[in-house]
Amino acid sequence: MGSGRWSTDVYGAAASYRAATGRSAFAYSDSGARKVHERLDPRGVDVRESRDSDEHPRSTPIAVLFDVTGSMGSVPRTLQSKLPELFGLLLRKGYATDPQIMFGAIGDATCDRVPLQIGQFESDNRMDDDLGNIVLEGGGGGQRTESYELAMYFMARHTSLDSVERRGRRGYLFLIGDELPYPQVKPAEVRRWTGDELAEPISVAAIVAELRQRFEVYYILPSGASYAGDPEILGYWRRLLGQHVIELDDLDAVCETIALTVGLGEEAIDLAEGLTDLADVGSTATGSVGRALATIGSTRGVAVRTDLATAGLDTDGPDDGLIRL
């Protein structure tokens, strides 16, 4: 009926796991790869698509791009182990119809070898493969800036979303990091890393405005990153994104935070319901998620989401991506 053939010695197991560390997680990066994986290479990509299909008739695109430079410390590895749960959480709780998730990574185009890595929108575990193929640069320039603007340029100009084009519903873009963007999208970097020819630079504010035609854009500043809680960095992103800036004090809660943000955005739940759901699935992160989302959750009740008909309207109030009634 079986046996106890394999050793259950705790010390032997510890040695085995130590020896195996790095063999599996981020296997592509840890194998010494310093080139972008072909599946994640933005060069020459026309568009990354999120399409409706018979099986997934109402796709909800969700992109998660995280900073992989050295200032983020061990955060990217933690994200890589956490993010595969995101899809299941969204589906199980029904926060978004037919979620399609894309992962990508942001580095520094002025000095990194792999400053931009962008996967595909996937509705199955191929998204995990993308995560595993992300190169962890670990460098960065050390001047508190990373090429978020380049990533935002790609997402604004090289995505095609049925949710927006057919149904006037924007997707979600989460930027996870701890630094500032460079002030302009630079033509030379765009040419080098995407192959596009730009006549002149684009300001960050302009690319964000363009990006917001397609995505609800959120910035998550996790604890454990170098500049966590830094008022200058938070202030900058708040001026750019308004209340869509989320401070997260427990990185283990990143999936729950993203899932609830989407659930709030889709008006599937209010914050209290979302936190109850999390407790139901045994999450211990309700405190962190509740603190992180307190602002977003409390304003959701009076917000409507933008659709194509109203996207051009001039609105009063803070430029936070919400249009108030």
Place this chain on the structure above:
Amino acid sequence: MVDLGYGDAGKGTVVDLLCADGPVGAVIRFNGGAQAAHNVVTSDGRHHTFAQFGSGTLHGVPTHLSRFVVVDPLALAAEAEQLNAIGVPDPFGLLTIDAEALLSTPWHAAANRLRELGRGAGRHGSCGMGVGETMAYALRHADAPRAGDTLDPTRLRHRLTAVRDRLTDELGDLGGPPVDEVVSVFRAFGSIVSIVDGWSTRRALLDAGRCVFEGAQGVLLDEWFGWHPYTTWSTTTFANAETLLAEAGHGALRLGVVRTYTTRHGAGPLVTEDPALTAALPDRHNGTGRWQGPFRVGHFDAVAHRYAVEVAGGVDALAVTHLDAPDRAPELRICPEYALAPGAPTLDRLVPGGRGDLAYQERLTALLAGARPARLDRPARWASAIGALLDAPVLIESYGPSTADKRVLGRALAA
């Protein structure tokens, strides 16, 4: 795929064959734990006893451990190291584990052994790894450690400490390593293996193509339908696999595995047992186990296997292994009916009880203890004779340990 006997029918070799026979997206385990022992021998002579990794690993097929599997992170490390040594470069990279799967700990194993020792001559034939103890603990305590807990250090420490303290209160000093060591190694396990949302992972795997559900132990050891108390703490029928398949909206071909003679490793009824066969058919992978006792061999028990098919809800096809054994053991026979007492009518069907009626199962055990083969037949063609007795077509015949010794008879498996 389930084993219709007492385990050891050759599940490993059959899964290995299925994985060699065409693209398989994953091997999904749906019961048991690290005490499984599924042997695979490759045509180039490599051998591995699969316990927690699926038996398709040598073909590069990933394994998914569902929430019905009890995961032993310590034994897993040792098994991965051995796989690495025989040419699997990154065994952990082939593994996903449902965050809901229970974890067994050194204290569960110690408690299991203490209880088994306490039974004296009435031992259950446990493997001594604590799988049943882990299941029992989880029934009593909602905070039993699960795979997902290894990603949360505070919760993990709390839950592991609770296991040690509660089992120590109940049974006295268990020994075992310090909690800190166990927390540390379980954390390492959690950071290396992929702990996943099982529901979405399985749906993605099944949507993508053919998967093999690899059962552990055997139907005659089932916790509810086996000969109580000589059972394993595991649902060994198709039931768990069917639950997982239904959740993902898929179905499967139900394959039963039998070997040409009936064996049992550990205590409990074995009606057709014959010491001459035990001597004539030594098992290359099973000897006397410290916790299980000797490996016992008997004639093919058609009565017990028919019962297994019935409680498993029927099979679509059979894999018959060890078809080389009848040539090596001319005395080997098939038992189609039991004799209970001199002059009493013979018995060719064991009537299943209701699921959960352990008193009934205990009466069956008592009945079997007094049963003997009423008749022993020697068929000319073993595979078709067994197929006829169990009323199912034979799709796979196995004549030896390696992949090259197998024949796939039908194409239904490719569907």
